[in-house]
Amino acid sequence: MKLTGVELRRVRLPLVAPFRTSFGTQTERTALLLRAVGADAEGWGECVAMADPLYSSEYEGACADVLRRFLIPALGGLRRLDAAAVAPALAPFKGHRMAKAALEMAVLDAELRTRGEPLARALGAVHDRVPCGVSVGIMDSVPELLDAVAGYLDEGYLRIKLKIEPGWDIEPVRAVRERFGDELLLQVDANTAYTLADTRHLARLDAFGLLLIEQPLEEEDLLGHAQLARSLATPVCLDESITSARSAAAAITLGACSIVNIKPGRVGGYLEARRIHDVCAAHGVPVWCGGMLETGLGRAANVALAALPGFTLPGDTSASDRFYRTDITDPFVLADGHLPVPDSPGLGVVPLPEVLEEVTVGTEWIPL
Ligand code: NPG
Secondary structure (H helix, E strand, C coil), rough: CCEEEEEEEEEEEEEEEEEEEEEEEEEEEEEEEEEECCCCCEEEEEECCCCCCCCCCCCHHHHHHCCCHHHHHHHCCCCCCCCCHHHHHHCCCCHHHHHHHHHHHHHHHHHHHCCCCCCHHCCCCCCEEEEEEEEEEECCCHHHHHHHHHHHHCCCEEEEEEEECCEEEEHHHHHHHHHHCCCCCEEEEECCCCHHHHHHHHHHHHHCCCCEECCCCCCCCHHHHHHHHHEEEEEEECCCCCCCHHHHHHHHHHHHCCCCCCCCCCCCCHHHHHHHHHHHCCCCCEEEEECCCCCCCHHHHHHHHHHHEEEEEECCCCHHCCCCCCCCCCCCEEEEEEEEECCCCCCCCCCCHHHHHEEEEEEECCCC
């Protein structure tokens, strides 16, 4: 069955509380959703790009543009809805992995719905629920942070990730460790905010028994990460630097990381994400599933991915209410620190029409 067209839909969801990272503060999530339509099946995709190019060079407006002008038209030649054919069809267009990932996700959902197969099964999942961590933003004060962490632990989250930046690192980490004890699974995420000149400073984090430090240096600096990793007892995990299975293999071989955060949107899709999982598993490198404030659509797919065997660390697969009072799908609800892996065909979730309508800012139909 052929694709007849793709709908691009821009949505805007308010966040339950501002989310501050080393690259900015978010109070709402705008996102681009895709609906791939075939003769008798349709599938949903979600683009993880942010409104502004602060986390990555990609951003929403650019994703919509490249999808509309190049990527969606390139699928016109596909004879059937076949997710494995999407990446090769899009390969002539350089970069734009977030846009490509969203399109592949929509086609994959449509294909799996046609076949009646859940995404988790298609990817090779081995669990029916996944342990969940939560990412805690930078706060105005340490007491405020301690309250936030206490709240998440009460909700049942099994691992805490603290966002850090120069000026908000040693003290908040020390305070959380002292208050919640050595058993707490605790990690930090710098989102590229440091340089190699900070090596001695970052080594002070070694005292706190962290699971990992995520992406301390800039995205392209694999050698710098390798050098830093040799000076730290805390394992270095890469996020922004990992854009493909090839870059993951290079980073591991260079000693730039010993743990990998896999974000399907960042690497061009769930199929490449699975390849990264496989490469890491072959090297004995643990992986975990990152998050980018996905709606229930992306969350469903991330939870399916996180159920693969190499995902041995809790991911940023938090419940819908971590960010949204009302999700666009039935909400993902934490139970005993875990989220259930959807077991219906495709993503296993669909947007709730009335909520979707409420959050929609605009739609556009790209015929094929
Ligand atoms: O749970 O969805 C989530 C958010 C987890 O902290 C999180 N994501 O750098 O990993 C990150 C960060 C992020 C958020 C990155 C938004 C880019 C955009």
